[in-house]
Amino acid sequence: xxxxxxxxxxxxDALDNHDYENADIQSALKDSFYAILQILRRxxxxxxxxxxxxxxxxxxxxxRILLKAAYDQFEHSSAFEHLFNIPLLPADRSLIxxxxxxxxxxxxxxxxxxxxCHTSVLGYVLFGLVVLRVYLGxxxxxxxxxxxxxxxxxxxxxxxxxxDDDVPLWEAKCGRxxxxxxxxELVLLSVVKPKNGLLRPQSHFFAFTGLGMQxxxxxxxxxxxxxxxxxxxx
Numbered sequence: 001x002x003x004x005x006x007x008x009x010x011x012x013d014a015l016d017n018h019d020y021e022n023a024d025i026q027s028a029l030k031d032s033f034y035a036i037l038q039i040l041r042r043x044x045x046x047x048x049x050x051x052x053x054x055x056x057x058x059x060x061x062x063x064r065i066l067l068k069a070a071y072d073q074f075e076h077s078s079a080f081e082h083l084f085n086i087p088l089l090p091a092d093r094s095l096i097x098x099x100x101x102x103x104x105x106x107x108x109x110x111x112x113x114x115x116x117c118h119t120s121v122l123g124y125v126l127f128g129l130v131v132l133r134v135y136l137g138x139x140x141x142x143x144x145x146x147x148x149x150x151x152x153x154x155x156x157x158x159x160x161x162x163x164d165d166d167v168p169l170w171e172a173k174c175g176r177x178x179x180x181x182x183x184x185e186l187v188l189l190s191v192v193k194p195k196n197g198l199l200r201p202q203s204h205f206f207a208f209t210g211l212g213m214q215x216x217x218x219x220x221x222x223x224x225x226x227x228x229x230x231x232x233x234x
Contacts, residue, residue, distance in 0.1 A: 014091035015098075025092055025134050029099050032130045032140070037106050040115055040122055047147065052122060055080050056114055077121050084150045085177050086128040096127040132177070148172035 014020030038044035100123045107116050115122075133139075133146050149172050153161075161167050162174050 009089045009091045012090040012094060015094040018091075020091045020094065022092060022095060025095055025131055028130050028134050029095065029127055032127070033099055033102065036123065036126045037103060039126065040103070040107060040119070041110060047144075047151075048122065048125065051083060051151075052080070052118070055083070056118065077118075080121050081125060083152050084125055084128075085152055086125065086132055086150050087177065087179055088128055088131050092131050093124075093128070096124060096131070099127055100124065145169060145172040149175045149177055 008014050008018050008020055011018060011020075035044060039046040039049065042049065100120050103123050104116075104119045107119055110116055129143065129146055129150060132150060133143065136142075136146065138146065148169050151173075153173070158174065161170065164170075167173060
């Protein structure tokens with residue numbers, strides 16, 4: 001029997017171990033670095049900082065045993081990311097790490113200890129939105145619309161907004177990022193070995209969502225749509 005090469009786009013350590021590159025994404029991440037740094041320094045207004053201020057109030061108790069404290073901290077960080085729907089290919093997510101390191105270095109002298117501790121939490125969301133913008137083929141001027149499309153608002157808040165067409169950025173706030181499933185995606189899922197009888201969403205499911213085979217060579221084409229009451233596009 002032969003073997004099928006695993007698509008590099010689906011490998012989480014693609015940058016470090018497979019020399020993965022994506023010129024469009026890397027250029028966009030570089031161009032957005034200073035603006036994201038300003039947001040974290042609160043020199044530039046952005047709605048994510050209000051979300052962050054609410055999230056950080058749910059503090060982690062540091063006196064717990066070490067393993068439990070580490071687990072709680074991970075769950076706390078994950079909870080922030082789950083406030084947003086930012087589906088990224090693992091390889092493209094790996095490109096963000098270098099910019100997180102640079103962001104951390106740039107914030108070393110920042111007086112807000114919490115911001116310095118949560119650089120990666122905020123950075124992955126903000127840089128992830130940049131990658132999402134590249135996926136959608138949009139310009140930096142559309143950043144705030146993409147933010148609201150990715151924001152996972154509570155159902156009651158979404159329903160309230162949908163009843164008022166005068167809300168700024170109404171379509172984006174009522175919309176969502178939608179990844180269609182393809183037969184090829186299900187084939188990829190079928191060969192993933194479950195752990196303890198379960199597929200782990202963080203490591204497998206989202207890695208394949210929204211992929212379609214572009215041609216017989218197995219190149220991947222990513223499609224993302226936006227949706228409000230009806231399908232709409234930025």
